[in-house]
Amino acid sequence: MTKIPASKDPALLQGRRPRLVVIGNGMAGMRTVEELLTRAPGKYDITVFGAEPRVNYNRIMLSPLLSGEKNFDDIVINGQDWYEENGITLQSGDPVVDIDRANKTVTAESGLAVSYDRLLLATGSMPIVIPIAGKDLPGVVTFRDVDDVDVMLKAAESGGRAVVIGGGLLGLEAAVGLQARGMKVTVLHLAGHVMERQLDASAGYLLQQELGRRGIEVITEADTREITGDEHVTGVWLKDGRHLDASLVVMAVGIRPNGWLADRAGLSVERGIVVDDFMTTSDPAVKAVGECVQHRGQCYGLVAPLFEMAKSCADHLAELESDGYPGSVTSTKLKVTGVDVFSAGDFSGGDEVEEIVFRDAGRGIYKRIVLEEGRIKGAVLYGDTADGAWYFQMLKDATDVGELRDTLAFGQAFAGGSVGNPRDAVAALPDDAEICGCNGICKGTIVAAINEQGLSSLDDVRAHTKASASCGSCSGLVENLLAVTLGGEFEADAAKPICPCTDHDHDTVRRLIKAQGLKSMAAVMQALEWKTADGCHSCRPALNYYLLAAWPGDYVDHGASRFINERVHANIQKDGTYSVVPRMWGGLTNPKELRALADVADKFDIPTMKVTGGQRIDLLGVKKEDLPAVWADLNAAGMVSGHAYGKSLRTVKTCVGQEWCRFGTQMSMSMGVELEQMTWGSWMPHKFKMAVSGCPRNCAEATIKDFGVIATEGGWDLHVGGNGGMHVRATELLCKVKTREEVKEYCCAFIQLYREEARYLERTAPWIERVGLKHVQERVVDDADNRAALYVRFLKSQETSQRDPWAERVKESVDAHEFSFLQAAE
Amino acid sequence: MTELLNWVDLGPVDNIPLQGARTYQTETDRIAVFRTVDGEVFALVDRCPHKDGPLAQGIVHGHFVTCPLHNMVFSLETGEAQGAEDGCARKVESRIVDGKVRIGLTSSQMGAINAG
Numbered sequence: 001m002t003k004i005p006a007s008k009d010p011a012l013l014q015g016r017r018p019r020l021v022v023i024g025n026g027m028a029g030m031r032t033v034e035e036l037l038t039r040a041p042g043k044y045d046i047t048v049f050g051a052e053p054r055v056n057y058n059r060i061m062l063s064p065l066l067s068g069e070k071n072f073d074d075i076v077i078n079g080q081d082w083y084e085e086n087g088i089t090l091q092s093g094d095p096v097v098d099i100d101r102a103n104k105t106v107t108a109e110s111g112l113a114v115s116y117d118r119l120l121l122a123t124g125s126m127p128i129v130i131p132i133a134g135k136d137l138p139g140v141v142t143f144r145d146v147d148d149v150d151v152m153l154k155a156a157e158s159g160g161r162a163v164v165i166g167g168g169l170l171g172l173e174a175a176v177g178l179q180a181r182g183m184k185v186t187v188l189h190l191a192g193h194v195m196e197r198q199l200d201a202s203a204g205y206l207l208q209q210e211l212g213r214r215g216i217e218v219i220t221e222a223d224t225r226e227i228t229g230d231e232h233v234t235g236v237w238l239k240d241g242r243h244l245d246a247s248l249v250v251m252a253v254g255i256r257p258n259g260w261l262a263d264r265a266g267l268s269v270e271r272g273i274v275v276d277d278f279m280t281t282s283d284p285a286v287k288a289v290g291e292c293v294q295h296r297g298q299c300y301g302l303v304a305p306l307f308e309m310a311k312s313c314a315d316h317l318a319e320l321e322s323d324g325y326p327g328s329v330t331s332t333k334l335k336v337t338g339v340d341v342f343s344a345g346d347f348s349g350g351d352e353v354e355e356i357v358f359r360d361a362g363r364g365i366y367k368r369i370v371l372e373e374g375r376i377k378g379a380v381l382y383g384d385t386a387d388g389a390w391y392f393q394m395l396k397d398a399t400d401v402g403e404l405r406d407t408l409a410f411g412q413a414f415a416g417g418s419v420g421n422p423r424d425a426v427a428a429l430p431d432d433a434e435i436c437g438c439n440g441i442c443k444g445t446i447v448a449a450i451n452e453q454g455l456s457s458l459d460d461v462r463a464h465t466k467a468s469a470s471c472g473s474c475s476g477l478v479e480n481l482l483a484v485t486l487g488g489e490f491e492a493d494a495a496k497p498i499c500p501c502t503d504h505d506h507d508t509v510r511r512l513i514k515a516q517g518l519k520s521m522a523a524v525m526q527a528l529e530w531k532t533a534d535g536c537h538s539c540r541p542a543l544n545y546y547l548l549a550a551w552p553g554d555y556v557d558h559g560a561s562r563f564i565n566e567r568v569h570a571n572i573q574k575d576g577t578y579s580v581v582p583r584m585w586g587g588l589t590n591p592k593e594l595r596a597l598a599d600v601a602d603k604f605d606i607p608t609m610k611v612t613g614g615q616r617i618d619l620l621g622v623k624k625e626d627l628p629a630v631w632a633d634l635n636a637a638g639m640v641s642g643h644a645y646g647k648s649l650r651t652v653k654t655c656v657g658q659e660w661c662r663f664g665t666q667m668s669m670s671m672g673v674e675l676e677q678m679t680w681g682s683w684m685p686h687k688f689k690m691a692v693s694g695c696p697r698n699c700a701e702a703t704i705k706d707f708g709v710i711a712t713e714g715g716w717d718l719h720v721g722g723n724g725g726m727h728v729r730a731t732e733l734l735c736k737v738k739t740r741e742e743v744k745e746y747c748c749a750f751i752q753l754y755r756e757e758a759r760y761l762e763r764t765a766p767w768i769e770r771v772g773l774k775h776v777q778e779r780v781v782d783d784a785d786n787r788a789a790l791y792v793r794f795l796k797s798q799e800t801s802q803r804d805p806w807a808e809r810v811k812e813s814v815d816a817h818e819f820s821f822l823q824a825a826e
Numbered sequence: 827m828t829e830l831l832n833w834v835d836l837g838p839v840d841n842i843p844l845q846g847a848r849t850y851q852t853e854t855d856r857i858a859v860f861r862t863v864d865g866e867v868f869a870l871v872d873r874c875p876h877k878d879g880p881l882a883q884g885i886v887h888g889h890f891v892t893c894p895l896h897n898m899v900f901s902l903e904t905g906e907a908q909g910a911e912d913g914c915a916r917k918v919e920s921r922i923v924d925g926k927v928r929i930g931l932t933s934s935q936m937g938a939i940n941a942g
Contacts, residue, residue: 534845534863537885537892537899560845564883564894572894576880624883817843822850822859825835825926 017045020317021106021116023096023261025050027059028290028306029122030078035314037086043318046088047114049106052145053093055079059145060303060438060471063336066149066177068514099265101283118285118317121262121273125255125291125301130165134227140249143174152248156181160247163187163236165224167194169334171252172207175216176336178248180517182554186244187211188222188236190253198332198343202359203366203382210339210364214517257292257299272299277324279313289313295327302330303438303470331392331437333385333471338516338527340381342388345395346370347378358409367409374402386425387411389477393433426480435477438470443481450485458482499538501530506542506759513550521547521558535561542760545647548683549755552797559815565645568818569805570627578627579620581644582634583680586654586672586692587615596637600630613724614651614689616642628819631806640804643680647761649751650689652676653701657694657711666711668694671740675709675747681802682751682794685758685767689723690747703731706754706764707747712736716743720750720776721768729765732773735781749780749790756793831919831930839867839927847882847891852935857918858882859927860902862889868902869920869929875913 020036022029025048033046050056061075083090091108098107099119107113127142129135141151152174155162159182164175167189179185187194193204194211208218223239227249235245257272268274268282272294279287279295289309291301300306305328315322331344347370358367365383369376369391375398379391390412394401401408412425431444449455449465461478462469468478497503504512509528518524524543525535535543540561547555559567570578584593597617601609608620622630631641644650652675655661657668672692679690691702692709702708708719708731715738719731734750737743753776758767768776779786808814834850842848842861849872850857858872858881868889872882879895889902899908905915919930 533888536887536890537897540885540887560843560886563885568883572880572883574877574895576878576883817841817846817848822836822841822848822927824850825837 017043018117019115020044020046020118020120021114022046022048022120022122023099023106024048024120024122024124024290024292025052025054025056025090025092026122026124026290027056027077027303028124028310029120030056031307031310032120032122032289032313032317033086033088034078035310036317039314039320040318042087044118046086047116048083048088048090048092049094049096049108050090050092051095052147054146055083055090055092057146058470062143062146062149063173063177064515065146066143066152066174067180068177069511072146096261099261099286101265101267101286104285116285118287120313120317121281121286121288121292122290123258123261123288123292126258127251128254128256129251130224130253132224132226134229134233135251137227137229137233137249138231139229139233139247140227140251143170143250143252144255152178152250153181155248156183158247159183161186161245162248162250163244163246164250164252165236166250166252166254167191167218167220168252168254169195169198169332171250172211172334173336174250174252175211176214178250179214179216180515182517182551183248184215186217186219186246188224188238188244189218189220190223192220194218194220195334195341198380199341199382200347200368200380202357202368203341203343203380206364206366206382207334207339207341255291255301257294259292262286262288262292270294277312277326278316278322279309279325280316287313287317295325298327300328300330302332304328304330304440307439329396331388333388333437338512340383340385342381342385343379344388344392345376345378347380353377356405356409369408371401371405374400374405376401384411389434389437389474390425390429392437393429396434423480423484426477427484435481436465436467436470436474439466441465441467446478446481447485450482456482456486498542499536501532501535501539502528504528509543510546510550510759513546519547519551519555521561537563545683545685545760553800566647567815568624568627569631569641569643569645569809570622571645573620575621577621577623579618579644580622580627580630580634581612581616581618581642582639583642583676584616584639585676586652586669588654588669588673589617593637593639596634596639600633603633604630606630612644612651614644615653616644616651618644625819625821628810632810635804635807635810640680641806647684647686648688649676649679649682649684650687652679653689653691653705655692655694655697655699657692659694661694663697664694664711665713666694666716668692668700668709668711671709671711671716671743672700674740674744678744678748678798679751681804682755682798683801684751684755685760686763688751688754688764704728705731707750709743709747714738716740718743718746718750721764721773723763723765725763727765732768734773734777745787745791746780748794749787750776752790752794752797753779756790831932832936833921833928833930836927836929839865839922839925842867842927845886847884847886849880849882850929852931855935856880856882857929857931857935858891859920859929860886860891862886862902867920867922867927869918870900870902870905871916871918874898874900874915875907876911881915 056078058075058077064070094108094110096106096108105113105115127144141148161184162178164171164187167187175185175187193201194208211218225239226237228235233249237243259269259273262273263269273288273292275281275288275293275295279289281288290306309325312325334341354371356369368380370378376395381388429443433443435443446465446467455461461467468475516527518527521543544558544561564572570580604626606619610618612618652672654668654672658664658666659669688706690707691700691705693700693702694711702710704722704724710717717736718734720734722731723729845863847858847860856872858870860868872880874881874893876898879893881891883894884891890899892899898911900915905917907913921928
């Protein structure tokens with residue numbers, strides 16, 4: 001054990017706090033600062049330089065960010081307020097370019113110079129770019145930060161093929177993410193099987209098969225010669241003469257420690273910045289942690305060792321006694337939903353070792369455990385990784401597994417003699433078993449926190465122990481620990497399944513449709529293990545909606561999964577007849593339309609005509625077989641379907657506004673017409689109604705609509721989340737805007753957010769009550785970029801959905817079978 | 827007592843959409859003919875026992891149909907209401923012969939003209 005000498009800091013001698021400058025605002029640097037703040041709050045004046053213009057985020061979550069399972073807010077570790085609360089000065093978007101060790105000063109690109117007493121280098125690593133022709137073309141990216149993800153997302157918008165160079169962990173995550181975003185993906189890998197550093201050939205083969213099933217092509221032993229293109233990448237040449245077209249090329253061939261700044265400052269740098277067990281570099285005033293360092297000859301590219309380094313470094317900065325960092329044994333998991341891959345230790349085999357191999361071809365399971373002198377030396381698991389933590393623990397502890405040998409491959413439940421209940425398995429773990437690999441948190445620590453601090457949910461545990469707060473793959477283990485520790489008091493906050501056909505809730509299904517690139521009803525039911533042959537009347541319409549929302553313009557609507565009203569585009573009534581409501585834009589009509597309506601009513605003996613609550617005219621009592629003829633006559637008069645039967649935009653109600661009213665302050669009728677013409681035909685989780693009032697007297701009753709617009713003297717008030725119905729709810733004010741163009745943009749952005757986030761059959765009122773108005777405002781009002789993106793996505797989807805379903809059935813005979821009887825053969 | 831059935835040929839099975847239904851009008855009843863996801867064909871009188879809901883307009887799932895009026899679920903095999911509900915829709919015999927759908931109607935269902 002090394003004792004820290006008493007501080008001889010010049011700062012202390014001068015009676016001020018010593019200054020700590022951190023270069024690098026990533027996971028390792030900020031974890032060190034977090035650990036330091038818990039050990040010695042206020043000990044240092046801290047300044048952090050970050051090259052990226054953002055707060056500290058979770059880089060290992062870039063894959064879910066790419067696939068759409070998470071958004072940026074979900075992966076922020078410490079927001080702006082954290083820096084402020086802890087008195088940390090953050091210089092983001094301003095990389096340090098020079099370290100002057102003699103004068104103890106760092107200089108950033110902007111010219112800003114800051115003096116330090118202690119310097120912490122957390123400069124991370126750089127993606128390796130293979131030095132081939134075309135590597136600098138637009139459309140060639142690495143997969144390292146949020147900017148890279150943005151480039152990929154932008155490329156994915158226009159579809160096409162992506163080539164990912166590198167079939168390692170990162171490359172495969174990029175490939176799956178891009179495929180989820182709708183691109184055709186080919187992975188080029190130099191070695192004979194994917195993830196060769198983590199997997200042996202057998203597991204690599206199984207993984208490659210799985211990727212193939214998901215439509216991702218993998219070419220192994222593929223040596224890239226050149227990237228082609230003039231102004232933008234167009235493809236890739238392989239050395240064997242093959243050419244692949246590509247509109248995006250992702251280089252994910254590896255990372256190398258980023259030590260150039262340290263090297264320039266004259267510190268000892270080999271592969272990485274050389275540090276001792278206390279993370280001190282060759283200069284005692286300078287420390288280094290993370291992927292940029294080389295410790296006992298090792299460089300690490302995984303998060304768990306970085307966090308262990310952070311602890312050790314924080315101990316030392318806080319001048320606490322510690323044993324120092326002994327180095328890490330690492331394990332790996334692939335963060336791709338639905339693919340379970342685990343590996344740890346050395347599994348290269350050889351003469352000295354014994355191997356236990358278990359294969360279950362039917363279930364796609366492969367396990368290989370490498371033993372040396374009765375101890376686990378390495379393990380590779382594919383398909384069933386539940387026992388990964390158990391093997392890894394025994395590997396780190398060098399447990400003698402001689403007695404377990406015969407049953408080792410069957411896992412802990414079998415070896416321990418208990419049935420395969422995950423809670424029993426967790427209960428059987430020793431206190432020092434590691435639960436969260438990323439953060440190095442043991443079972444005992446979590447159980448103690450649950451008991452002592454009265455924690456009762458996964459979020460509590462995350463907040464107090466950091467367990468499961470990084471990659472999240474141990475969430476299930478933590479929940480089981482909660483259940484074991486709290487007994488009957490704990491109920492996993494499992495959301496309600498959609499219906500008895502599945503155990504999944506709406507949000508999970510929605511997420512997995514995107515993440516796994518599921519594009520048909522059958523694919524969803526197969527991949528998510530539906531319990532019925534083809535679902536039921538509850539889940540099928542919901543799945544149809546989620547697929548439509550996930551893949552607009554791509555997914556083909558499944559008529560047999562729609563309620564009859566949406567199948568025949570009219571409202572079924574109690575006697576089995578239908579009612580027909582044509583659109584009257586903004587509630588306006590004219591003699592020609594009224595004549596057509598009167599004629600249709602006469603011609604087809606329509607018994608009832610009624611003005612609806614949304615200012616349209618309803619024709620009630622139409623026989624199903626007459627529907628196409630009724631529509632044909634209405635179409636001929638220029639009228640289209642009013643979608644009065646659909647989960648879609650219903651009506652835009654208006655008052656007479658400034659056009660006629662002596663109190664009107666703005667033109668509400670034309671505003672209503674424009675809104676309706678922009679949004680008609682759009683599909684929604686539930687019915688959606690709008691209204692526009694020309695002055696605050698609000699004659700159009702805009703404050704009980706899903707989206708209400710009220711004109712004021714200086715502009716427009718935009719209201720959201722109102723409805724009539726069983727529980728009347730008045731709207732809340734979303735924001736005020738000035739121009740008609742803004743009304744339209746905000747309207748579309750709001751609708752799009754609702755369509756992308758609400759559950760099927762959830763109207764805007766309960767949705768907003770569930771997520772909070774603030775959530776909606778942050779995305780639609782505060783974030784102009786996001787609003788613009790939502791607006792564009794809405795308009796894009798309207799290109800394919802704004803078609804009159806009546807005309808399609810009249811002119812193109814869509815679903816003709818619906819409207820005619822079966823006939824007996826002669 | 828077994829009534830003698832008149833087998834009516836309703837044409838190729840493909841005329842009925844998968845997971846869907848079509849109707850056949852007799853003199854007295856409307857018959858709903860369903861085709862399930864596994865390709866089987868079933869027939870019921872097109873009226874639910876609850877409020878006369880037109881079953882052919884419902885969503886077909888497994889060997890069940892959900893009534894479009896009030897979401898009661900009926901077995902296509904027996905016509906029985908599922909779950910806690912009571913009631914039974916009238917079953918009509920059906921079979922597929924050479925790719926064609928046939929339903930078996932009683933003389934009274936055939937109506938006055940054919941029954942004569």
